[in-house]
Amino acid sequence: MDAFLPLAIAGIALGCVYALVALGFALIYQATTVVNFAHGELMMLGGFVGLALVSSGWPWWLALAGAALACALFGLLAERVILRPLTGQVHIPIVMTTLGLGFMLKGGITMLPGAGAETHAMPTPFAGQVATVAGVPVAADHLLVIAVTALVGGLLFAFFSFATPGKTLRATAQNPLGARLVGIAPGRMHGLAWALGAGLAALAGVLLAPITFVHAQMGLIGIKALPAAVIGGFGSIGGAVAGGLLLGLVESFAGFYAPDGIKDVAAWLLVLAVLLWRPAGLFGQQQENT
Amino acid sequence: MRRFIPLLLVLATAPFILPTWGIAQLGFVATYIVAGTGLMLLAGYAGQLSLCHAAFIGVGAYTEAILNTQGWPFVLSMPAAGLFAAGVGLLAAWPARRLSGIAFAIATLSFGFIVQEVLTRWEALTGGNAGLSIPALDPATLFWLAGSLALTALWLLGRVLDSSSGRAWVALREDSTAAAVLGASSPAMKVQALLLAAALGGIAGALYAHQLRFVSPEQFDWVMSIELLMMLVIGGLGTRTGIVLGALFLIALPQAIGLLRDAWPAALPPAGLELFAFGLVLVLSLRFAPAGLAGWLRSL
Numbered sequence: 001m002d003a004f005l006p007l008a009i010a011g012i013a014l015g016c017v018y019a020l021v022a023l024g025f026a027l028i029y030q031a032t033t034v035v036n037f038a039h040g041e042l043m044m045l046g047g048f049v050g051l052a053l054v055s056s057g058w059p060w061w062l063a064l065a066g067a068a069l070a071c072a073l074f075g076l077l078a079e080r081v082i083l084r085p086l087t088g089q090v091h092i093p094i095v096m097t098t099l100g101l102g103f104m105l106k107g108g109i110t111m112l113p114g115a116g117a118e119t120h121a122m123p124t125p126f127a128g129q130v131a132t133v134a135g136v137p138v139a140a141d142h143l144l145v146i147a148v149t150a151l152v153g154g155l156l157f158a159f160f161s162f163a164t165p166g167k168t169l170r171a172t173a174q175n176p177l178g179a180r181l182v183g184i185a186p187g188r189m190h191g192l193a194w195a196l197g198a199g200l201a202a203l204a205g206v207l208l209a210p211i212t213f214v215h216a217q218m219g220l221i222g223i224k225a226l227p228a229a230v231i232g233g234f235g236s237i238g239g240a241v242a243g244g245l246l247l248g249l250v251e252s253f254a255g256f257y258a259p260d261g262i263k264d265v266a267a268w269l270l271v272l273a274v275l276l277w278r279p280a281g282l283f284g285q286q287q288e289n290t
Numbered sequence: 291m292r293r294f295i296p297l298l299l300v301l302a303t304a305p306f307i308l309p310t311w312g313i314a315q316l317g318f319v320a321t322y323i324v325a326g327t328g329l330m331l332l333a334g335y336a337g338q339l340s341l342c343h344a345a346f347i348g349v350g351a352y353t354e355a356i357l358n359t360q361g362w363p364f365v366l367s368m369p370a371a372g373l374f375a376a377g378v379g380l381l382a383a384w385p386a387r388r389l390s391g392i393a394f395a396i397a398t399l400s401f402g403f404i405v406q407e408v409l410t411r412w413e414a415l416t417g418g419n420a421g422l423s424i425p426a427l428d429p430a431t432l433f434w435l436a437g438s439l440a441l442t443a444l445w446l447l448g449r450v451l452d453s454s455s456g457r458a459w460v461a462l463r464e465d466s467t468a469a470a471v472l473g474a475s476s477p478a479m480k481v482q483a484l485l486l487a488a489a490l491g492g493i494a495g496a497l498y499a500h501q502l503r504f505v506s507p508e509q510f511d512w513v514m515s516i517e518l519l520m521m522l523v524i525g526g527l528g529t530r531t532g533i534v535l536g537a538l539f540l541i542a543l544p545q546a547i548g549l550l551r552d553a554w555p556a557a558l559p560p561a562g563l564e565l566f567a568f569g570l571v572l573v574l575s576l577r578f579a580p581a582g583l584a585g586w587l588r589s590l
Contacts (some may be wrong), residue, residue: 035392085577091391093576094341096523097514100576103569110562117561216562230396261411268400275397276385 015248041221046202075198337463350495375492378554
C-alpha cells in the first residue's frame with residue numbers, strides 16, 4: 001500500500017495533462033463536429049514554444065501563457081486557412097486533413113536546426129523539489145500540473161457559464177442551425193473553438209515537459225488523450241476531464257501492478273472496453289440507433 | 291474489363307523490360323493495391339474510417355514469415371495469412387460493428403495499437419523488436435504473384451460492388467438508418483466489410499514480407515494505416531481507379547522526396563522532410579482535388 005498514494009498522485013498529474021488535451025478535442029468536436037487528429041502535435045508545438053521562451057529567459061509562468069497564446073493563434077489560423085475551406089465535406093477527407101496538418105507539424109518541428117531531433121528538459125519553478133502530502137513525498141512538479149489544471153478548468157467553467165462568447169459557443173455546439181438563426185456566425189465559433197482547443201493543448205504540452213521532456217514524438221501522448229475524450233463521451237466537457245483523470249490513474253497503476261506492456265496499451269484497452277459496454281462513452285448521451 | 295488491359299500488359303512485360311529495382315518498386319505498388327482494395331471497400335464504399343489496416347497487414351506478414359520459415363510453400367502460406375488476418379479482423383469487428391463515425395475510427399485505432407503491442411511482446415513467436423527474416427523469392431516470380439493478386443483483388447472488388455452486399459455497403463455509407471430500414475443490418479455489413487478488408491490486408495502483408503524479407507513490429511504502426519488511407523484519399527475515395535493511382539503515388543512520393551533531399555540545404559536536418567511533405571501533399575490535395583486523382587482525371 002506504500003506505493004498507492006504516490007502512484008495515485010502521479011496518475012492524477014498525468015491524467016490532468018490528458019484532461020487538458022481531451023478538453024481541446026471535445027471543444028473542437030462539439031463546435032465543429034471535426035475530430036482533430038493533429039491535437040497531439042499541437043500539444044507538441046506548445047511544448048516547443050514554451051521551451052523556446054524559457055530558454056530565451058522568460059519566467060516559466062509567462063512562457064506557459066505565451067505558449068498557450070501562440071498556439072491559440074496558430075489554431076485560429078489553421079482553422080481559417082486549412083479547415084474552413086472544407087466545410088460541408090464528408091468526414092473522412094476532413095479527418096485526413098487534420099492528420100496531414102499533424103504530419104506537417106511533426107515533420108516541421110523535426111526539421112528545426114539543432115533542436116527538432118533532440119529531447120529537451122525544461123526547467124520548471126519547482127524542479128526536483130519534493131512536497132509532503134499526507135505524510136507521503138510527492139514531486140512538486142506533479143502538484144504544479146494539478147494546480148494549473150484545476151485553475152484552467154475553473155476558468156473554462158466560468159467562461160462557458162457566464163461569458164457571452166462561451167455561451168454562444170455552447171449554443172453552436174447544441175444546435176448549429178438554431179445558433180445561426182439568432183445571429184451567431186458559425187465560422188467565428190469554429191475559430192474560437194480551435195483557438196481554445198489549441199491553447200489548451202499547448203498548456204498540456206508545457207505542463208507535460210517535466211514528466212516526459214520535450215521532443216518531437218510527444219504528439220503520441222496527445223493521441224492517447226483521444227481515448228480519454230471518448231471514454232468521457234465525446235463532447236461533454238466534464239466527461240473529458242473525468243476520462244482524462246481515469247486514464248491517467250489506470251496508466252499509473254498499470255505501470256506498477258500489471259505485467260510489462262500493459263501500461264502502454266492500457267488506454268486503448270480501456271477505450272475498447274468502454275465502447276463495447278457503452279458505445280457513446282461513460283458520460284455521453286446514449287443514442288437509440290446503432 | 292477494358293480498363294484492365296493496360297494493367298495486364300504491364301504485368302506481363304515489366305520483368306522483361308525493367309531493371310530489378312523497377313520491378314521491386316512495381317511489386318510494392320501491386321502490394322499496396324491489394325491492401326488498398328480491402329481498405330477502399332471499408333473506407334471508400336462502406337464509409338467506415340478504419341485506422342488499423344496496418345495491423346492486418348502486420349498479422350499477414352508475420353504469418354507468412356513464420357509459416358515460410360517452417361517450410362510451407364507460398365501457395366499454402368499466403369491463403370493462410372489471409373485467413374488468419376481475417377480472424378483477427380473478426381476480433382476487431384467485435385467492438386467496431388456497433389460503432390459508426392468517429393467511434394469506429396477510435397475503436398480500430400485502439401485495436402491497431404494493441405495488435406502492434408502483441409507483435410512486440412510475444413517474443414517466442416514473433417522475435418519481439420528484433421523482428422523476423424524470411425527466405426527470398428525470385429524477383430520476377432514475386433512480381434507476377436503480387437501483380438496477379440492485385441488484378442484479382444481489383445476485379446473481385448468490382449464483382450462484390452455489383453452484388454447486393456456492395457449496394458448495401460454504399461447504402462450504409464450514404465445513410466445507415468435508411469440502409470437498416472431496407473434490411474441491410476449495419477453491424478452485419480460492417481463485420482463483412484472488415485473481414486474482407488482484413489483478409490486482403492493479410493494477403494498484402496504476406497507479399498510485403500517477401501518483398502522486404504524482414505518484418506518487425508514498428509513497420510506496422512498507425513502511421514502506415516494512415517498512409518494507406520492517404521493513398522486512397524489522394525487517389526480518389528470510392529473509385530477503383532483511385533486505388534491504382536493512389537498506390538503509384540504513394541510509392542513515387544518518397545522517391546520524389548529523395549530527389550528533393552539531394553538539393554536540400556545542409557543547415558536543415560532532413561529527418562522530418564518526408565513526413566512534412568506527406569502532410570503537405572495530403573492537405574493540398576484534399577483542398578484542391580477533393581475527389582482525388584481519379585476525380586481530377588475525369589474532370590479533364
